[in-house]
Every structure is written in C-alpha cells, then in structure tokens.
Amino acid sequence: MSKVIVVIGAQWGDEGKGKIVDLMAERFDVVARYQGGHNAGHSVQVGERSFVLHLIPSGIVHEGKTCVLGNGMVIDPKAFFQEADRLAEQGISVTPARVLISSRAHLILPYHRALDHTSEERLGNERVGTTLRGIGPAYEDKAGRRGIRVADAVVPEVLRSRIERNLEDANRIIEAYGGQALDAAQVFDEMSPLIERLSPFIADTTLFMNRAVREGRSVLIEGAQATLLDVDHGTYPFVTSSCTTAGGACMGTGLAPQRISGVLGIVRTYTTRVGEGPFPTEMLEAEDELGQLIRERGREYGASTGRPRRCGWFDAFATRYAAEINGFDSVALTKLDVLDALDEVKVCVGYRLAGRELESFPAVSKDLRDVEPVYETLPGWKTSTEGVTELDRLPAKARAYVEFISRQIGVPIGIVSTGPERGQTILVRDSALAGWLGD
Ligand code: IMP
Numbered sequence: 264m265s266k267v268i269v270v271i272g273a274q275w276g277d278e279g280k281g282k283i284v285d286l287m288a289e290r291f292d293v294v295a296r297y298q299g300g301h302n303a304g305h306s307v308q309v310g311e312r313s314f315v316l317h318l319i320p321s322g323i324v325h326e327g328k329t330c331v332l333g334n335g336m337v338i339d340p341k342a343f344f345q346e347a348d349r350l351a352e353q354g355i356s357v358t359p360a361r362v363l364i365s366s367r368a369h370l371i372l373p374y375h376r377a378l379d380h381t382s383e384e385r386l387g388n389e390r391v392g393t394t395l396r397g398i399g400p401a402y403e404d405k406a407g408r409r410g411i412r413v414a415d416a417v418v419p420e421v422l423r424s425r426i427e428r429n430l431e432d433a434n435r436i437i438e439a440y441g442g443q444a445l446d447a448a449q450v451f452d453e454m455s456p457l458i459e460r461l462s463p464f465i466a467d468t469t470l471f472m473n474r475a476v477r478e479g480r481s482v483l484i485e486g487a488q489a490t491l492l493d494v495d496h497g498t499y500p501f502v503t504s505s506c507t508t509a510g511g512a513c514m515g516t517g518l519a520p521q522r523i524s525g526v527l528g529i530v531r532t533y534t535t536r537v538g539e540g541p542f543p544t545e546m547l548e549a550e551d552e553l554g555q556l557i558r559e560r561g562r563e564y565g566a567s568t569g570r571p572r573r574c575g576w577f578d579a580f581a582t583r584y585a586a587e588i589n590g591f592d593s594v595a596l597t598k599l600d601v602l603d604a605l606d607e608v609k610v611c612v613g614y615r616l617a618g619r620e621l622e623s624f625p626a627v628s629k630d631l632r633d634v635e636p637v638y639e640t641l642p643g644w645k646t647s648t649e650g651v652t653e654l655d656r657l658p659a660k661a662r663a664y665v666e667f668i669s670r671q672i673g674v675p676i677g678i679v680s681t682g683p684e685r686g687q688t689i690l691v692r693d694s695a696l697a698g699w700l701g702d
Contacts, residue, residue, distance in 0.1 A: 266291075266481040268699050269512045270527045272489025273585040275498075275536040277563070277572060278529040279597030279680060281305035284321040284485050286685050287527075290700050292480040294322025295331035295472065296487060297515025298505035300371055300401070301342040302394040303487035304566025308683045314353065315566050318343050319362065320485050323355060329475075331468050334367035335505065335515020337401040338413065340457035342371075359463040366414035366465050372426065372454065374433040374445050375400040381440045391501055392538025394567055402494075402504035404429065413465055416458045423451050469517030476522050484512045489529075490585040498628055501540025509589040525699055528591035528674060530582055531598050532664070533557055535572035537565050541631035544575035544611045553605070561601040576609045576638070579671035584624040586672050593677035593695040596665060599657075600650075600681045605643040608664055612671060613637035641667060650687045654679070657689075 270287070272278040285307045288294050301317035307324055308314075314324055318338065322328035332338060343364075347357035375397030382399065383390045393399060404410040409429055416422045427447045434444040475482060486507055491497045493507040506514060509526045513519060536542045546554030554574040557563065563572040585591070602608055614621045614634040625631045644660035651657055657665070657679075669676045677696025679689040690697055 265476040265479045265522070266524050266699060267476060267484065267518065267522050268482070268525045268527060269484040269486065269509050269523055270529060271486040271507070271509055271585075271589050271591075273528045273530045273582050273589070273591070273594075274489055274534050274578070275491045275542075276489040277535055277537070277566070278489060278531040280485070280529045281307045281316065281321055282680060282683060282685065283527070283529055283595045283597070283678065284483065285309070285324065286688065287483055287700065288322040288325050288328060290481070291322070291328065291483040293329045293331060293472070293475050293482045294320040295333050295468075295482060295484050295516055296320050296336055297333040297484055297512050298335040298507055299487040299503060300337040300396060300398050301339055301346070302396050302398045302503060302567060305487075306566050306683075309685065312353065314350070314355075316346065317567060318346055319350070319357060322483065323350065323357065323361070328361070330362045331472065331516070332362070332364045332368060333468055333472075333516040334365040335511060336365070336368045337371050337398055337405070337505075338364060338368050339371035339397065340454065340461050342396070344457065344460060362464055363466040363468050363471055364413060364461065364464045365468040366412065367469070368413050369401055369405045369410040370413060370416055371397040371401045372411065372429075373450055374430055374437070375404070377437050377442055377445060378433055381437055381442055384440055390539060392540070396567075399504040413461070416454070417462055417465065419455060422454065422458065423447075426450050426454070472516050472518050476518065484516060486512070490589060491581060496588050498540050498631055501538065501628060525592045525695060526590050527677065527696060527699075528586060528589060528594045530594050530596050530668070530672070532577055532596060532602055532668070533561070533598070534575040534578050534581075535561075535563050536575070537568070537570050537572045541628050542573055542575055543581075543614060543631060543634050543636045544578045545573055546575050556604065557601060560604065561598055576611055576636070577668065578611045578636070579668065580611055580613050580636075581624060582672045586674050591674045594669070594672070594674045595678035595680065595696065596668060596676050597680040599661060599665065599679055600648045600687075602664075603644065603647050603649070606645070607643050608641045609638045610641065610667065610671065611636035612639050648681050651681045652686070652689055654689050654691060
C-alpha cells in the first residue's frame, strides 16, 4: 500500500510547516503542492543553511525526491525561475527530472498582479491585505473560465490571443482605478520566453501522481497557507482564493479521496495572522508588549513579504474546527520554545457572543470580530525547552501545556518542535506520525 500523507496548517498560516515537511520529506519519494502560488513562504533550515521556498515544494532540498506543482496551483513563471535560480546559487538544482508542473495549473500573468493592487485599493478599509502577487485575480479567471492554463500557454497563438482578450477587460478595471494599462504585445513578449523555459517542466501530473501511488511510492502532499484562509471554510472574505484544507489535496492533485492515508495538522503553540481580518485571540493594548516579545522570539515576520505578523494566544476553539474539517490524525505542535519566557500562558477554549457560548465557528466575519474569547490560564514554565528531543525531558508545566492542547483539540500529538532546526524535535513514539515516518 502506498502512503499518501497530507500536511495542513491549522490556523492562519506560518505554523512552521516548512520544517516539518522538510523532516518528513526525507522519508517520502514524491512531495507535491496542490494549491496557492508564490504567496506562500516556507522557511526551511538545514544545518547552517536556510532556504525560503514559495512555489517549489520543500522536498527540493533533498536529493532524489520528485517535486510536483499540482493542477490546483497558480503559477507565476517569473517567480518560479527566480526561485529556481536562487536555489541553484545555494547548490540545489531545479531540473525537469526533479520538478513537474501540471499542464492543468493556471498561470499568473502581470495583469493579475496589477488587478490585485486595484482590488485592494477598491476595498479601502475593508481590504484583505493580500500578498499582492496576483493570486486572487488568477483564481478569479480560472473560475470565470478565462484563465490561461500552462498547457494552453505553450502554443504561442493561443497565449497571444488569450492575453489580448483578457487584457481588454483587465485594463478597463485597472484604468478605472487610476492604474496604468498594460500592453498586450509587451505582456506576450515578457511571457513568451518564460513559457519556453517552462516547457520541459510541464507534465500530466495527475497521471504521474496516480502512477506513483499505484507503484507504491510514498507521497507527501504539502498544503500552503492554512485552514482559516480556505476560501470556503476560512474567515471569508479575509481568506486566500484556494481550497487550503485537506479536501483540496484531491482536487489539486487528481488523487481520489481513498488514496489519502493520513492527515497531519501543523499547530503552533500560539497564533499569528498576516494581513487584515478578525483575530479573536490577538494580543492588543495591554498585551501588546507580550505580542512583541513573541514576534521577536518567534521571528514572526512574513517569509514572502517581510510584514510583521499579528500575534495572539493559542485558539483551541478555532483549532478544533480545523481538526474537524481536515480530519487530523496527528498533530505537529510547533514553536514550544518561543513561549519559554512567559509567566503564564492563556488558551482560548471557547467563544462567547452576546453573552452566549458558541457551538460552532462563526461564518460571519463581524461575529468573529465581536466574539469574546473564553480563556483558561496555565502557568508558564520559565525554563528553556530549546532543542529538547524527548517528551519526558520537557519541564512538567510545558508538558502539561502540550497535553492540554492535545485534549482541547481532540487529536494526539506526533511531534513537538523545540527550535527551528531539524534536530530540535520531539517525535512521540507510537504516534500515527511516527508510523508514517517508519519509526
Ligand atoms: P493572497 O493569498 O495573496 O490573495 O492573500 C490573501 C490572504 O492570505 C492575506 O491575508 C494574506 O496575508 C494571507 N496569506 C497568503 N499567503 C499566506 C501565507 O503563506 N501565510 C500566511 N498568510 C498568507
């Protein structure tokens, strides 16, 4: 039986997926991404070397792994080659033998970036705070059946005529909001050599993935962004434009649901959010200093945009919701060491709205802004957990915090991460995750 594991961020992203996927990737044959684009930023630390990946799956830093950019992704060819060139400078070669791009994936073109800017400007105070990489407009075109797929773009006449057609509409919107219209011929001339360079990477990845599974090769499917940014299940409209949850892994790779053997949730010991949108456990006003402390200790600055991340307490209510939607079998709990300095640690165990405790995660963002988190406070451990590799070496209070989180979200813990490096990890023996890793 082939092993197919999906890894999903449980909160608003930046849970430390990069490190976990990286340490898992060593044990898998294929590592695939299924949604999003270069809005993602996965930081991977391998010994002294650090890599920031946006589009290319984290498996790339391990020799002999095949990396797949699935059909559910939106791909900016310029960003792809910038990343490939940067990796090459770090001694990692991104070749068509190792990296396959789905012929069904959609392209991000320069007018998508311009439209992303326009759309944010139009929204004013209600802007989403996107990464401005053109992700949303590219998915809009996909759903609107105007998108340009990778396979279409290799035929120059098709690429040219689609650009001309799409730019007519795009320019109307861009100009109406004071932007500079784009020239179709220029866009074509910019894209054409990039598409030519992309051609050797293009493959029927649906066929590849299904064949890999049939042949018993192990597959790691790497989510980007995270559950609460899912276009359906997240904090709409403050979300990304793709399906970031476990169900999306089938849609975005062409694997059937029965092929998925397990789902791992990445859960951080506190919460962060970049961009706009409601964030019930955000540390504000009196807790602002605490938020700063966590931001500095946890290096909570966007890997893609450098934006400081908003910091808050662990939200067990939201994470329970994530566990349910994704069907987490196991959880990797990250960044425990960041909380080492705290006197006490709060956990949000429920939401109260207009005096009533809520049964389910609110669908309306105004409600989510108005909810009052119900907290339980646990004592801090005030001892370094950095680099601890055994559960029973954790300070008792830190271990109690880990167990409290696991009980609250109803999922067993497979890994506790105690630092950015691969070795700074506790792998829980007998966990589902240890089984997937063959330990
Ligand atoms: P977009 O994906 O650029 O359209 O941005 C939509 C929302 O998702 C914004 O709030 C972004 O800050 C957020 N977002 C997109 N990618 C990431 C990510 O990799 N980590 C965290 N937030 C993200």
